[in-house]
Amino acid sequence: MFGLGKRKTQLDGSSTTETSTDSTSDSLASRLAKTRRGLGDSMADFFLGKKEIDRHTLEELETSLLSADVGVEATTEIVDDLQSRLSRKALSNEAALQMALAERMSEILQPCEQALDVTVTEKPFVILVVGINGAGKTTSIGKLAHYFQRQGHTVMLAAGDTFRAAAVEQLQAWGSRNNVPVIAQATGADAASVIYDAVESAKAKNIDIVIADTAGRLHTQTNLMEELSKIKRVTAKLDPKAPHEILLIMDAGFGQNALQQAEQFHNALGLTGLAVTKLDGTAKGGILFAIARKLRLPIRFIGVGEGIEDLRPFHTREFISALLED
Numbered sequence: 001m002f003g004l005g006k007r008k009t010q011l012d013g014s015s016t017t018e019t020s021t022d023s024t025s026d027s028l029a030s031r032l033a034k035t036r037r038g039l040g041d042s043m044a045d046f047f048l049g050k051k052e053i054d055r056h057t058l059e060e061l062e063t064s065l066l067s068a069d070v071g072v073e074a075t076t077e078i079v080d081d082l083q084s085r086l087s088r089k090a091l092s093n094e095a096a097l098q099m100a101l102a103e104r105m106s107e108i109l110q111p112c113e114q115a116l117d118v119t120v121t122e123k124p125f126v127i128l129v130v131g132i133n134g135a136g137k138t139t140s141i142g143k144l145a146h147y148f149q150r151q152g153h154t155v156m157l158a159a160g161d162t163f164r165a166a167a168v169e170q171l172q173a174w175g176s177r178n179n180v181p182v183i184a185q186a187t188g189a190d191a192a193s194v195i196y197d198a199v200e201s202a203k204a205k206n207i208d209i210v211i212a213d214t215a216g217r218l219h220t221q222t223n224l225m226e227e228l229s230k231i232k233r234v235t236a237k238l239d240p241k242a243p244h245e246i247l248l249i250m251d252a253g254f255g256q257n258a259l260q261q262a263e264q265f266h267n268a269l270g271l272t273g274l275a276v277t278k279l280d281g282t283a284k285g286g287i288l289f290a291i292a293r294k295l296r297l298p299i300r301f302i303g304v305g306e307g308i309e310d311l312r313p314f315h316t317r318e319f320i321s322a323l324l325e326d
Helices: 024-031 033-038 043-047 055-067 072-087 094-112 137-150 165-178 191-205 222-236 256-269 287-294 316-324
Strands: 007-009 015-017 125-130 155-158 209-212 245-251 273-277 299-303 311-313
Touching: 024 033, 024 316, 033 316, 055 072, 072 094, 072 287, 094 287, 094 316, 125 137, 125 222, 137 155, 137 165, 137 209, 137 299, 137 311, 155 165, 155 191, 191 209, 191 222, 222 256, 245 256, 256 287, 273 287, 287 299
Parallel strands: 125 209, 125 245, 155 209, 245 273, 273 299
Antiparallel strands: 007 015, 299 311
């Protein structure tokens, strides 16, 4: 762990010798390189010349966690736990600290590791995708379509971002790339009507999943937030349980601002899941801990690259290993 050599301390306490760099964890680690440099790799410096863990070590760790946007609440929780162990002389060496840190991080994230179950009694399963401009909504929808197809599901897309012609064209391009139908209307059309038509069409064609795009909006834009509420009401006319998932796409690079946005979206809509994108391009990957500590919402997916398969289901163990293990 922490970039300290080939010998690895696993999250279960066992030790192994690294022989390959082709595992999923290693691949994810390379995608999280910027956060690793701020959080994981810098840990190596904490132990140089040290024979034991002390209060100063934990202070340096606290700074590192905050710099990675782990957030005040989650950081305090982690450091307080480590301080308690130190007082009990349970952090006698580097390996003990490494294990304790990984364990505490896992406890924070684990409740948010909830896979998206798209099986419903009556098709289609409707995913309403929301978020601010630039978070990667439309691109994420294309990647989600590919992911669900690989799971054996049939998919239809709904071009509910009717404010931008480019958004409709982008979604249609993803539809063509994935060979899935896209329901769209002219620019300026009523978004709720577009998504209603898509759900109705999917029902008639026995499609498994409808993924609906929506216009990017700030959480402070009351009229646009009300539009999302309208979409929910209209969709429920076809299926009282729809939309089955309200998925917020969050740009990790926004750090604590992304967390504030998520809180507002959740208050307005009742989010059921999160997808945190662009983790490969930021040193603020620790935001997942702040999200988990504050919102306690399922983190369904993480985005770690531009490739079509770079939107991945979130797994706590894999994520922490990628951050902390070498």
